[in-house]
Amino acid sequence: MSHRTLGKEETRGNGAGKDAGTPRSGDGLSGGHPLPPPPPAHRYIGKSVLRTDGWEKVTGAAKFVDDIEFGPSLLHAYVVESPYAHAEIVRVDTAEAEKVPGVVKVVTGRDFTQKFGLYMKDRYIFARDRVRFVGEQVAAVIACDPKTAMRAAKLVKVEYKELPPVLDPVKALDKKSVLLHPELGEYPHVPWFFPKAGTNVAHWRKTRKGDVEKGFKEADLILEDTYTVPRYAHCAIEVHGAVGLYDAAGRLTVWTASQSPFTQRHGFAQALAPLGISHKDVRVVTPYIGGGFGGKAGVSMEIIGAALATTVQGHPVKVMWSRAQEFYNTYQRQGVVAKLKLGVRKDGTITALEHTLYWDAGAYVEYGANVVNAVGLSATGPYRVDNVKIDSVCVYTNLPPGGPYRGFGYSEFGFGLESHINRMAAELKIDPVDFRRRNAIKGGDTLCYGAHMNPCGLDEAIEKAAKEIGWGKKTKPKDPRKARGKGVVCFWKAPAMPPNASSSAFLKFNEDGSLNVLISGMDMGQGLLTICAQIAAEILSVPPAKIRVETPDTDRNPYEWQTVGSHVTWGCGNAVKKAAIDAREQIFDLVQRTLNLERDTLYLEDEKVKCRTQPDFGLAFKDFVIAGIEAEDHTFKGGPVMGRGMFMPEFTSAISDPETSQGGHPNVHYTTGAAGVEIEIDRETGKVKVLKAVLAVDLGKAINPDLCRSQVTGGLLQGLATVLYEDMRFSEKGKLLNANFSDYKIPTALDVPDEIVPILIEVAQPDGPFGARGVGEHTMIPAASMIANAVEDALGIRIKSMPITAEKIALALKKAG
Structure with a gap:
């Protein structure tokens, strides 16, 4: 694979300010002394420094949940699962399992009566009255070793009364459909969710702008059609796992593989409150995690480890999912049936x-409903549309719970929207790239919910992506049995987060002038620890190699809502920046009051405090950040320097008119971009080979360009996997049939495109750290739609359902004759 970068990263509207560690004032001369030469605008920001966690990971020193040793008192749990997609639980008999030597405890739904959930509390830790998907946990056996727990779990007898399953979200809306949650009207939920009691609709986000009927009357062309996107698995290399310990002092500690340590602590405390457990009693420790992609966000199986620990006080209890369970009893990406109607003028406006959009949200929607909500606010795509009607409907079904997945619903709606745009452009005989240029959103434009668009470089992204893919230039394959095609699409995404989601950071100096930075954002491979080190380094002039950024421990590290939505570079990065500035200001205060130097003449450089009016002055951090500064009277001033920083987007609001979504400001900003692909298709087999993929994204500021390019490569590959390979199959009874990597295909090194070109565009985000905004999810969003468009360009066939496998292409070709 060839992997190159196009263009030069240049920051616009984001010059080095006082926060970059440069002198903060001056006119070339001060007190008769010439100023030292100014340092570079950014010393560490915008540089591809080595990952701070790289050495630990490549040497195998990094610890994951399953690597942590707990000694001989460790117990193991195995879960009893429902074989039915929908059934009443008549009776649970644990007598035989309890007799097995080595069994310590058998737990059922009778032991835990509280519901849990992040946005809506709609599920029990263990099913109590009915099961709603195949694989749902009904009981658990705790034993001295894994084999004993598994053997005893098979002896738990559960009597069920099978009920008709509901597997289709559209059919679930029928008034005659089985009601999956009769108590829906009683479930606690956030105020921006709108469940419909007495139906299978868990949430309905309505967005209205302008006059849609008038808009369609003004159109010269109207096209309506339906697009279908199925479910997908996250396929992180590390499976879910949790170890819980409830000690004699009443302290519950849970080690989890998680994107959301503090959110889990909150969920555990709420669900286990009947046991007298409160937030101060719960500690969540999250070491390195082996990938997440949204699947390890919120609270899913981790609550089992927390709950089971309370039943065997003093013993740690370990619960590790198998690869099969990773497929069917964690969040899956939700399926969707999207109905589109688009009106345009002859000029393409x-x-x-x-x-x-009808979303297959699964048996429980406590997190998945927020995906539906996010799409309902953004399903225009990155285009100016004056007249909008969006209905994003979250529907209960008897399939595994849906939840967050990289892209948070934007890839799903983008598949239909970007396909639709190409078809309309063809009808009007307008170049599809020109169509997108004409309608591309710009900074200041009014969004469909009434707020205004942030500064963005979408126009530049379209131009650069189209140019790099060679748009308008046909290439011919050497083999006449093959055909080539190209596709160019646009994408956008906003962080999906509550209006009060916040980030915080602690920073402390050590005796040698090195730094420890404490955050609770998770590095899942995207490089957050390195980014935070670079931000602190830039402010304090300490090289990133001398900064250690710690993984979360809710007892030690400060609060972070979750690592989701591609927001932590922005949110957590701002908190780290503020903590570094706080430490810097403490240093300046100390030097001013102890050494009587003018504060405005002080600056930091090369791990020292320097002075513009005294070129020979340089006070090394290691000489005072712990021990303080000795004054003329031989007393010491100062003490350990510790910084704190907090960031909350105080301009946001999730409360708006439920019928129109007007009146709020639910999204903090959007990251936009464009992508293109060239493919070659075997006309006989339908097999697609990706020759070249290009992705241009406006990320505000690339704090570490190499990490950003890696996100482009990894995101594109994950997106291409969903459209070309991955194919989740369920039986008519709702059982997942291919819960393994033999039957659920993901790409290998042989499937990587011949060439991937990342293009990094930098239109600064005004409130981002050094102008940065998130990019982690966005890089997979355009993959499905650009492949669909390229297939049509190559073969003249339009495939409106994912995945677009070789088999599906071959059948479509055969049908087309």
């Missing part, structure tokens, strides 16, 4: 959009 969009006049109206009606977008109705």
Whole structure:
């Protein structure tokens, strides 16, 4: 694979300010002394420094949950699962299992009566009255070793009364459909969710802008169609796991493989409150995690480890999912049926959009409903549309719970929208890239919920992606049995987060001038620890190699809502920046009051405090950040320097008119971009080979360009996997049939595109750290739609359902004759 970078990263509107560690004032001369030469605008920001966690990971020193030793008192748990997608639980008999030597405890739904959930509390830790998907946990056996726990679990007898399963989200809306949650109206939920009691609708996000009927009347062309996207698995290399310990002092500690340590602590405390456990009693420790992609966000199986620990006080209890369980009893990416109606004028201007999306949210929607909510606010895509009607409907089914997945619903709606745009452009005989240029959103434009678009470089992204893919230039394959095609699409995404989601950071100096930075954002491979080190380094002039950023421990590290939504570079990065500035200001205060130097003449450089008016002055951090500074009277001033920083987007609001979504400001900003692909297809087999993929993304500021390029490569590959290979199959009874990597295909090194070109565009985010905004999820969003468009370009066939496998292409070709 060839992997090169196009263009030079240049920051616009993000010059080095006082926070970059440079002198903060001056006119070339001060007190008769010439100023030292100014340092570079950024010493560490915008540089591809080595990962701070790289050595630990490549040497195998990094510890994951399953690597942590707990000694001989460790117990193991095995879960009893439902074989039915929908059934009443008549009776649970644990007598035989309890007799097995080595069994310590058997736990059922009778032991835990509280529901849990992040946005809506709609599920029990163990099913109590009915099961709602195949694999749902009904009981658990705790034993001295894993084999004994598994053997005893098979002896737990559960009597069920099978009920008809509901497996299709559209059919679930029928008034005659089985009601999956009769108590829906009683479930606690956040105020921006709108469940419909007495139906299978868990949430309905409505967005209205302008006059849609008028917009369609003004259109010269209207196209309506339906697009289908199935479910997908996250396929992180590390499976879910948790170890819980409830000690004699009443302290519950849970070690988890998680994107959300503090959110889990909150969920555990709420669910276990009947046992007298409160937030101060719960500690969550999260070491390195082997990938997440959204699947380890919120609270899923981890609560089992927490709950089981309370039943065997003094003994740690370990619960590790198998690869099969990783497929069917963690969050899956939700399926969607999207109905699109788009109106345009002859010149290509969009006049109206009606977008109705029916989401297969699964048995429990406590997190997945927020994906539905996010899409309902953004399903226009990155385009100016004056007249909008969006209905994003979250529907209960008897399939595994849906939840967050990289892209948070944007890839799913983008598949239909970007396909639709190409078809309309063809009808109007307008180049599809020109169509996108004409309608591309710009900074200051009014969004569909009434707020205004942040500064963005979408126009630049379209131009650069189209140019690099060679748009408008046909290439011919050497083999006449093959055909080539290209596709160019646009994408955008906003962080999906509550209006009060916050980030915080602690920073402390050590005796040698090195730093420890404490955050609770998770590094899942995207490089957050390195980014935070670079931000602190830039402010304090300490090289990133001398900064250690610690993984989360809710007892030691400060609060972070979750690592989701591609927001932690922005949110957590801002908190680290503020903590570094706080430490810097303490240093300046100390030097001013102890050494009587003018504060405005002080600056930091090369791990020292320096002075513009005294070129020979340089006080090394290691000489005072712990021990303080000795004054003229031989007393010491100062003490350990510790910084604190907190960031909350105080301009946001999730409360708006439930019928229109007007009146709030639910999204903090959007990251935008464009992508292109060239493919070659075997006409006989339908097999697709990706020759070249290009992705141009406006990330505000690339704090570490190499890490950003890696996100482009990894995201594109994950997106290409969903459209070309991955294919989740369920039986008519709702059982997942291919819960393994033999039957659920993901790409290998042989499937990597011949060439991947990342293009990093930098239109600064005004409130981002050094202008940065997130990019982690965005890089997979365009993959499905650009492949669909390239297939049509190559073969003249439009495939409107994912995945676009070789088999599906071959059948479509055969049908087309």
